[in-house]
Amino acid sequence: MAERKIETGIKDLKEKLWRAKHIAVLTGAGISAESGVPTFRGEGGLWKQFRAVDLATPEAFSRDPKLVWEFYNWRRELISTLSPNPGHFALAEIERRIPRFTLITQNIDGLHKKAGSRNIIELHGNLWLVRCTGCETVREDMRVPIPELPMCESCGSLLRPHVVWFGEMLDPLVLNSAYEAIAGCDLMMVIGTSGTVQPAASMGVQAKRNGAAVAEINLEPTPYSDLYNISICGKSGEILPQLL
Numbered sequence: 001m002a003e004r005k006i007e008t009g010i011k012d013l014k015e016k017l018w019r020a021k022h023i024a025v026l027t028g029a030g031i032s033a034e035s036g037v038p039t040f041r042g043e044g045g046l047w048k049q050f051r052a053v054d055l056a057t058p059e060a061f062s063r064d065p066k067l068v069w070e071f072y073n074w075r076r077e078l079i080s081t082l083s084p085n086p087g088h089f090a091l092a093e094i095e096r097r098i099p100r101f102t103l104i105t106q107n108i109d110g111l112h113k114k115a116g117s118r119n120i121i122e123l124h125g126n127l128w129l130v131r132c133t134g135c136e137t138v139r140e141d142m143r144v145p146i147p148e149l150p151m152c153e154s155c156g157s158l159l160r161p162h163v164v165w166f167g168e169m170l171d172p173l174v175l176n177s178a179y180e181a182i183a184g185c186d187l188m189m190v191i192g193t194s195g196t197v198q199p200a201a202s203m204g205v206q207a208k209r210n211g212a213a214v215a216e217i218n219l220e221p222t223p224y225s226d227l228y229n230i231s232i233c234g235k236s237g238e239i240l241p242q243l244l
């Protein structure tokens with residue numbers, strides 16, 4: 001029965017996909033799971049005894065910047081050894097074939113770019129960018145390991161990861177370009193996200209309200225599954241290539 005449901009879901013999505021003029025895609029940690037990147041839910045969400053959501057905050061950084069940098073350095077070391085999976089590559093291929101395609105990601109791992117995707121909106125920043133807490137300069141920094149407390153080469157102040165922490169506003173320019181894509185798309189795909197973190201979590205419903213068809217691909221149902229036109233339960237690395 002589940003198998004049948006997945007097949008019809010893929011067939012319906014394929015029809016809509018290759019008829020679409022402008023596609024918007026929202027991805028979360030689930031699309032990188034098959035590459036070995038830990039997700040936030042479940043055991044993957046833990047580093048040592050800390051919950052990722054507790055370390056990814058400005059409070060944690062001001063309390064103990066060395067600990068937070070140790071956490072980000074752990075993710076940099078891990079992700080520097082990992083590669084995109086067939087799910088990432090399928091999205092890059094779809095982008096090459098569809099006139100207008102916008103990839104909105106919550107992931108900071110940079111694997112979409114590594115897979116060849118181009119029109120990418122990184123809602124929550126990027127693991128390989130650092131920002132100075134003094135002069136606000138943003139630089140790419142690929143050092144693995146990164147120094148325990150990395151300092152700015154211009155003003156000598158402490159650097160922080162150029163990511164959006166819980167309780168911090170998203171960059172309004174970044175957010176607006178995501179909302180523009182969602183307002184203009186005729187098909188939105190929501191892939192590998194539990195739909196727990198705002199404002200990203202409500203983007204699928206927003207697209208539906210704007211009249212777009214919305215399809216979800218996720219290992220398990222999410223709080224939004226019944227609101228979408230299509231909901232396919234399975235691994236994005238196995239399902240996305242079947243759309244090509």
Ligand code: BV8
Binds near residue numbers: 041163191195200219
């Ligand atoms: C903000 C960067 C203004 C750092 C991240 C309204 C209501 C309630 C709370 C709020 C609200 N508005 C704002 C908030 C507060 C907060 C929030 O949403 N909190 C949640 C926890 C309740 N939002 C914010 O703070 C945002 N800022 O809104 O500013 C403001 C501020 C305060 C108050 C009001 C307004 C900033 C949020 C960004 C935080 N930074 N990341 C870092 O990574 O270190 S969020 C981070 O966690 C990720 O980027 C991602 O967004 C999220 C994790 O979610 P997912 O990616 O979905 O991953 P998850 O593990 O949860 O799920 C994976 C899914 O994949 C699962 O469903 C699984 O089944 C599936 N899966 C697994 N394997 C596969 C698969 N699917 C397919 N294939 C597979 N193989």
Ligand code: ZN
Binds near residue numbers: 157
């Ligand atoms: Zn500086």
